[in-house]
Amino acid sequence: MSSITIRNLGDTVKHNLRVRAALHGRSMEDEARTILRNAVEQDAPSGAALVQRIRARFAALGDVDLLQPPRKAMREPPELPTGHAPDSA
Template sequence: MPSITVRDVSHETDHALRVRAAMNGRSAEAELRVILEEAVRPERQAAEDQPVRLGSLLAAIGREAGGVDIDVERDRTPAEPIDLG
């Protein structure tokens, strides 16, 4: 699992994090994981509590924009290998 190091955090921020973690019954590290997950994960669908899928999200944005034609034919020409010699 990847690790992240955050440097130069103010004493006030560190203290606030530790207080928040203690109020939630977690370690500071566990509290940071919760904060990061909430900040970067997509919003959950209320009915199913499942992650929003990228394709569904893009289709919804297209509908809101008045419809977008995403039926584009893909170029299926095989790629040529790069000559590094």
């Protein structure tokens, strides 16, 4: 587990954290951990949420139909010399 130190925390913030921790029956440290964990988990977009945000950003531009280039048949693989085992390195 990692740890951090938070410096220059205002007296009011520290007091409110202490009160909030007491209301939840936790230590100040545990309350701060819970607040940080919840904030980070809420902000982490899922794959579906990311797709929705991208679509929303470009929705005003409208749909775009892209032409697919014609496909050609795959070429045949090159002939390899026979009688030689591949080098194992």
